[in-house]
Amino acid sequence: MTGKLKRSLIYWAILSPLMVVILFPFGVMFVTAVRPRAELFTYPPTWGFSEFRWENFSEMWVKTNFGGALLNSLYVSVAATAVALLLSIPAAYAMSRYRFAGKGAYRTFLLMTQMMSPIVLVLGLFRLMMSLGLVNDLNSLVLTYAAFNMAFTIWMLQSYFNSIPRDLEEAAWMDGASHLTSLVRIFLPLAVPAMVVTAIFTFINSWNEFVLALTMMRSSEDFTLPVQIYAQVAGRYQVEWHHVMAATVLATVPVAIVFSWLQRYLIRGMALGAVK
Amino acid sequence: MSSVTIRGVKKKYGAMDVLHGIDLQIRDREFVVLVGPSGCGKSTLLRMIAGLETISGGDILIGNRVVNDVPAKARDIAMVFQNYALYPHMSVYENMSFSLRLKRMAKDMIDRKVREAAEILNLSKFLERSPRQLSGGQRQRVAMGRALVRDAQVFLFDEPLSNLDAKLRVVMRTEIKALHQRLQTTSVYVTHDQIEAMTMADRIVVMNAGKIEQIGTPLELYDTPANLFVADFIGSPSMNFLRGKLEQGAVVLPDGSRLAASGQGAAGQAVVFGIRPEHLALATDGTGLAAEVEVVEPTGANIQVYARVAGMPLCAVFTERHDFRPGQTIHLIWPEGKAHLFDDATGHRLQGGAN
Amino acid sequence: MANRFQKSVPLMMILPGLALALAIIGYPIFDLAWTSMQDVSRFGKLTGFNGGENYHEVFADPLFWESLWRTGIWTFAVVGGTLAISMPVAMILNDDFHGRGLARVIIMLPWAISLTMTAVVWRWALNGRAGLLNATLMNAGIIDQPVEWLATASTAFVVEILVGILVSIPFTTTILLGGLSSMPQDAYEAAVVDGASGWDQFRHITLPLMKPFINIAIVLNVIYVFNSLPIIWVMTEGGPANGTDILVTYLYKLAFRFGQLGKAAAISLVMFFVLLAFTMLYVALVSRNDRDDAAPEEEIKA
Ligand SMILES: Nc1ncnc2c1ncn2[C@@H]1O[C@H](COP(=O)(O)OP(=O)(O)OP(=O)(O)O)[C@@H](O)[C@H]1O
Ligand SMILES: [Mg+2]
DSSP states (O other): OHHHHHHHHHHHHHHHHHHHHHHHHHHHHHHHHTSOGGGTTOSSOOSOOSOOOTHHHHHHHHHTTHHHHHHHHHHHHHHHHHHHHHHHHHHHHHHHHOOOTTHHHHHHHHHHHHHOOHHHHHHHHHHHHHHTTOTTOHHHHHHHHHHHHHHHHHHHHHHHHHTSOHHHHHHHHHTTOOHHHHIIIIIHHHHHHHHHHHHHHHHHHHHHOOHHHHHHOOSGGGOOHHHHHHHHHTTOSSOOHHHHHHHHHHHHHHHHHHHHHHHHHHHHHIIIIIOO | OOOEEEEEEEEEETTEEEEEEEEEEEOTTOEEEEEOSTTSSHHHHHHHHHTSSOOSEEEEEETTEEOTTSOGGGSOEEEEOTTOOOOTTSOHHHHHHHHHHHTTOOHHHHHHHHHHHHHHHTOGGGTTSOGGGSOHHHHHHHHHHHHHTTTOSEEEEESTTTTSOHHHHHHHHHHHHHHHHHHOOEEEEEOSOHHHHHHHOSEEEEEETTEEEEEEOHHHHHHSOSBHHHHHHSSSSOOEEEEEEEETTEEEOTTSOEEEBOOOOOTTOEEEEEEOGGGOEEOSSSOSEEEEEEEEEEOSSOEEEEEEETTEEEEEEESSOOOOOTTOEEEEEOOTTOOEEEETTTOBBOTTOBO | OHHHHHHHHHHHHHHHHHHHHIIIIIHHHHHHHHHTTEEEOTTSOEEEEOTTHHHHHHHHOHHHHHHHHHHHHHHHHHHHHHHHHHHHHHHHHHSOOTTHHHHHHHHHHHHHSOHHHHHHHHHHHTOTTTOHHHHHHHHTTSOSSOOOTTTSHHHHHHHHHHHHHHHHHHHHHHHHHHHHHTSOHHHHHHHHHTTOOHHHHIIIIIHHHHHHHHHHHHHHHHHHHHTOOHHHHHHTTTOSTTTTOOHHHHHHHHHHTSOOHHHHHHHHHHHHHHHHHHHHHHHHHHHHHHHHHHHHHHHHHO
16 A cells, blocks of 8 residues: 555656646646736736636637637538548448458558548648639538548447457347348447547547648638637737637637546557557 | 258368368257367357358258258347357347347237246346346346247257356256257257267267267267267267277287277277276276276265376276275276277277177 | 349448548549649649659759758657657556546647647747746746747757657557557566566566557657648748748648649658658558467467
8 A cells, every 4th residue: 555655656756747748738828818918928927917807718709700610610520520430330340340352452541541641632632622612611621531530430440349249240130130130229339339439539630630721721711720729820910819828728628628538448449449 | 940951061261171061960859969179160060050151062951941041030040159149238128029029029929928938047037137237147048038039940059058157057058958848949059068968969969170070869979989089079087098909809909918809800900999987897806907007086976097008098987985006006897898999090980899 | 142242241331431532532642643743833723744843843952851851850859759758658657556547637638639729829838028938937047038939940949849749648658558558467477476677577578568569659650740730830830941841841831832833742742652651661560460469369269
């Protein structure tokens, strides 16, 4: 018992510098988001401030069109997640349950697409969306996010599907169920947790994406949150930092909470799916 | 209920032959046990009957119908899986009623059947529980119940008891046997435990490396094993084998001792003389086969003696209590007609046996 | 007939996803290859084949070489730094101690937040006049004047590398934790019985067994970091005076600031091939792991 206590103290002592650096930006966000505008550039710079100005948030909401960007982000992330999952579930099922010609090649293809980053293809993607007339259309982001996330979702789902015993479906067939019935009544109910977890990760990835959104969305009413916040900072003479920080607080805290709750699934999924 | 006919059935996985032409006729109402060492293809054969594996060659008939291309759900077969395969998101009741609900049977009818089966299996108290909340033995019974409510043509069991502890296995063995006597459903039961096979089967099919070695009732296999493999596989402890040469109605061991035998074989032929440990008895008059005691293991009910004869190991089981010491020489005899004789080259039984 | 249908079922299941991936990820590669060999107007019109001219221009451009060199430093420093920190962190997080759950949550936190937001916050925190990093360091008495962190390229680049390390730690730690948690406990017990010290255990058991996971963490990180735009883009946009440009920021400027589309396409293609090489390496590593796993799997099935 005391051994564990001592170890805990040592470990926390070792980890604390890293944790301070990790938590530092969060402190900066909060402290800036609630301070009066006049105290942004005090000299010497200081953490302290005279009053909590919660109105910063409501002012920011109006001045930065936060609501519009929020809706855009929500639409893109939800739709991209839905498309990615809809296409990945059958593919992951096939990978987990069937042997078929070309399976190895498909696996390699998935690995390759996972490695392809949007930035390398961004010019080609822009030209593609141009020719499809999808520039300035949020659906261009839906399609690209879905495509770039699919390798991850297929792997994640496949690794969970593999842990659902094949016996169960066979037992259902023996009980007189067709393949479709066994899929709907036996397999899918058991796979729901995996699908929820995968969906949330895809959502977060889409929610946070920057490069493609910056490139494809040319007019400010189509901006997603990261681009909208970036636009408040980039190329401006006068940056309203208290508004920017208020916006980052609102955009990141909900996602960070959900993520903290789910990170243990990611550790498992990574260990099972991505690495193996 | 229905017979099952297996004609020249083969199975290949890619280039690998797993079953090399199996012929087997399972009669209506019969309880047939497939035994054999791990990897010999028992599960594969069972799953082909079930329709869970494709058939690479030959025919499988249920009744008079060839079912090679009939999907599993249309074969009207119930199966108990080794890991039970209970649906984890359904209660015991839902597990047992799943097949009936798929058939759109009337609710009250389903209820009657499930409760009846639960009564037989002592599961009435657990119907609302989820499989997670059951012990291993109870889960096993739910798996049985799921098969039971079906009134299927054939029951298949793939090592259904292998996940239970030794005591429970004996209990469930008896229960399954009693159930079969009551329902009389044609059953195929896979195990690698030869005691399970001996106690439960109407007929046993001994398999080895994708082939059938022998088919017969438990006593036929015990009394007249067709070859060395079956002789070795059936019975515990295993049959003793003494290698020697056939000479004028006797087997001559390397050290010159002679064992009377009346097998038909050419003089000088290399043969294997087989005798079960439980058939050996002590000679009181100093005649009989001399063996040097190496290890003595009392089990309480009997004594197992490991000894050496002409450099070859030999085991004897005595129910009486003797006081043996390692190094001691004992003399062994056996009743007439209990010895076996096999051709050493082919492993086949030599007709006529030995004495 | 029925059999033929059954065989096509898995293919039909993967086909829709495959089609999307080919259209969105496959097609642009060919388009880039095609574009990179053409004269392209500012507005994206292909005005004719020009052989390898775009490539010549790229390779004659000192900014390209500088960016390439800096990309190398950036990738090497971030991946190396990340690994050096993540390994001990993962080992601590894999051990049992009070508050481990909370520690894991905090270490993983940067992963939840988009790189853009992190970079925006750091840009403000590093502000040369009022940044709270200056406030902190001045309070602690480490500096007595605010420092203009992002005003000179060399300091800015170092700071960016540090932020890059910070945001790469969660992912790397996760992979290493996955590896550590699959480590056989009895091997350690046997080693203790054989008289191995803590360091011996790390050297002779942990490290060799972790090697596949470390390899994969390196390769994946190299790929991600090599491709990472937001940190540098948001904090300095490759400036001042192109002093923090890496290939991706340089490429982005060429394509979407300066409208040199042919040249940008050529750089994209060069980067694509670099990436392809890393990917091959990764595929090879993964399939080697698969093969190592294959044998025990067979046994369990039999
Ligand atoms: N999907 C498969 N692909 C390739 N070979 C297989 C496959 N399934 C089984 N086999 C091989 O077929 C042989 C027979 O397997 P089977 O499962 O029928 O053995 P078994 O007699 O049931 O053994 P056990 O008593 O261990 O369950 C084994 O050698 C096995 O390795
Ligand atoms: Mg088996």
